[in-house]
Amino acid sequence: MNDILDLLPPEATHRDAERVFTEAGWTPCGAGDWAIALRSPDRTPDRTMAVRISPFDPTGPYTAELYREAAHTRQVPQLFVHRRLVGGGDLQVMEWLEAVAEQEAIEFHRAIENREESVAELVDIIRGIHARALQELPWCGPLDQNPSNVMRGSDGRLVACDLFYADGPALYSAAGAQPEVVAERIPESERRFMTEIPLAASGPWDAAEREAMRVGLAEVDARR
Template sequence: MHPFDDLAGLPHREVAGRLLADGWNVCGLGDWATVWRSPDGALVARVSPFEPAYQVFVALCRTLDGHPLLPHIEFDAPLDGGGRLTVLEFLTPAGSAEADAVVRRWEAALPGDPVTEVRREAERLDAEAARTIPFWGGLDHNPGNVLRTAAGEPKLVDLFYAAGLEIYRVLAENPAEIAEAFPSDQRRYLCDIAALARQAGPGELAALRAAADSIA
């Protein structure tokens, strides 16, 4: 049994509570997820309440398992209500020169470059996701998505995204379209994502929650 197996399928709030109780600490806040670091510093747990896209990045890492430019995924599982828990190795931001160099290698797509292998598989998964995932955003290979290990090795992360601004614009204007796009058991915590908690004003948040409740 994997040590994280008992977290699979729980609501994201309960997962966060268990991580906190076990000594994990928040070390990052993105648009979709809160990132927790393990007590020994070796791992991070990405906890998202509503996750339409991250499973594609996990699929990339597992398809190219062991690739030197992709992080090791320790654990990944869906959570109750449409969230996701992904545990992976702890990484830190790369320097700007190093990150820019990796992006240039991506754009050059030279034969034999390990970056090119990642790009080709990422493009294949992107095309597949564009056909199957509502509000798919596409590929994102900007320098901010280049991190590094403690040993200084570069890693590519978060290479795909969902069109979050569009999702929440449509939720406010036409909730029925969101109900049609996402099954009810996959959007239970639609308004709990980190970007809304960090940026939305009280009135905007109240309106979005009312729209989400109208299609619950």
């Protein structure tokens, strides 16, 4: 792992990260709206890992904080590496997770929502970090209760992942219609690649619309 990370320069972007991990033998294993995922070449039950690489993810540091703060509960993924990437990207290396049945995931989300005893300590950590994210992050969304955000670790336990997210529809609508508002609230260095998220679940995203958004933001940045 360290030898791969040593190949990432301090100014690495999401493109650099994907290239370096791919060249090291990690293979594509999924994509969502905000990030892609690659699977490690070592696929023994206790060594398989995944890397999540996002071009733009304002909530990445909060998610990483949750994984660290709640690690002792064993109800979040084991996080090995977290690194911010140039332009607002985010990289997380974590244990390999498997999908669970939708009903099982819904029940776990319900336990979190109701702060049931089995997840009470996890819930307190989630709520504390999320409350701060709501104060600090423009366009921070509510907790994500998508069933796909509950998965199973290699030891069989259920974990909650990717609970924090930016309100994409509102943020990108603002970027298209009022780029000056987005430029004022999010520094260029933290949104440089915001039009390069995969949108694998919600896409496709029209190329002309992406380009218009990039141009609009660039014009505002040039004036600022």
